[in-house]
Amino acid sequence: MGFEEISHTADWSARIWADDLTSLFKEAARAMNSLSGTVAGNGPRVRQSFSAEAPDAESLLVAFLSEMLYLQEQKDLTFDQFDLRVASQWLKVEMEGTQTASSEKAIKAVTYHNLRIEKTNQGFEVTIVFDV
């Protein structure tokens, strides 16, 4: 399980890999926080539920990460723990985090650009482009 930043001329891109789909989603969330330099604070822990239905896993991934962006921008919350269940067309997640301590840069959106969750010999892999 891990992620690496991929060079992109204008925006940010990350390749993410994990043993299973659930871990892939969690790692994608960590990758997004890392790219934007978003750090959770030491305040009281906050829990938040999120669920989504979509025609495919890629749309669920975009919906999940877009929800995190919204909570970061609007509620100033950063999530770092996830209890996540994902199937081919639905997602349920319990997120835990705190008020954001700091955030270096803003991500405008999670894009669908060439977005494909691929099954590999080791598990799953996806490359996400973030608009910044």
Place this chain on the structure above:
Amino acid sequence: MNIENLIQISETEWEIPMYIRSDMRVPVKLFVTREMLEHIINDKSLDQAVNATTLPGLVGQVIVMPDMHQGYGFPIGGVAATEYPHGVISPGAIGYDINCGVRLLASSIDFESALGEMDKLATLLNKYCPSGVGKEGAIKLNLKELDQVLRDGSRWALKNGYATEADLARTEESGSLEGADPNKVSDRAKERGREQVGSVGAGNHFIEVDVVDQIFNEEAANVMGVYQGCLVLQIHCGSRGLGHQVCTDYVQSFQNAVRKYEIVLPDRELVCAPMDSPEGKAYMAAMRAAANFAFANRQLLAHSARRAFEETFAPQTRNWHLHQVYDIAHNMGKLETHRIAGKEVKVCVHRKGATRAFGPGSPGLPPEYQKIGQPVIIPGSMGTASWVLVGTEDSMTRSFGSCCHGAGRVMSRSQAKKQVEGNSLRRELENKGIKVRAGSLPGLAEEAPSAYKDVDMVVETVSEAGIAKKVARLKPVAVIKG
């Protein structure tokens, strides 16, 4: 793709012919030099331009400008026109920052005599024009007021004392797009926008004070009120979280629309819907509402900038006023009529990182610009020159009345961060006499001048190609960034 696949038309014009890929509906026309092309082929922007040619209902060619670079789905610096009403509209071909654009305000304050005040001016601009990640704007609106902003754009600002009639006359579409429908904007988008009117945001957005360094077209500069050696101000920003959410919502919902209308595309970010479909009409109305939000946003920032100018210069001079030169969008979808193959055709011109550049006599220009053409504002990279141009007759016939939008990135953000240190860059800019107010040093490093193309070369290319004419070159003296 390599250069050998392309056809050279002239020193500044190339074509990607339709036989390159079987799913292309139209060719790609590039306004670039060979030297630029040799850099452009290093990223994926040409593949993205070819992907854009698969949109249903395209007419003419997909056009790309010399500042082109890799984006997502559609390349930055791209222009595509789809025939109204059956052709498609694609949110990804407009971008998340709907109506990201630039406003230029000019003064008759002589820079040399204002040198001692520049620190104070930069500090006040930074104070009154909030910038940075998620920063709140100058005012907070309730939902009813926000709906008025979405419907009326800069007209709302005028009614509420943040604008003048002259400001609106010198704004694309008078700062208010017809057909905007707040009901097509999600509650979440409204929640994100409610507190952000009058804010710059982060990324490559900025407020910059410049001095007019060189005049190339005295007549046009005089009409605009742009004078050699005097201070001007640029505001570069867009529709903030509201626009980002509108695009996110519709890119997501259009994933179903492409299945419904059996549209096959090479990239899911290009999802689209026919303009005359319920989905297409809803996005068009929401996009226009977000565009109106952006016009109002830049108008409020202009109001705040005038406050900073007044407090700085009013004690010394009565002539501190900042008048509007023009406000222009570079991420937008607009219904326009263009002459294609000898016929007048109503099209939706998608411009993503491309500026409208209407020539003399075009509809919608204020009377004083009818003769000279529409002002085009090209911000350079931080610390380098910016340009004021005008659209030409040729831009109307060869590029759907469009031109470049900036310098264009050449280096990735990760590479820029590795090569440039924020503090050193700030010192370097200060040593050049540029006052810098920046919220994020890593953000500053990503926007380093070395990460961008040479804006002078970009402008030379569009000028040589005949799709814009040079009016004035601006030199930065203060930069405010999030």
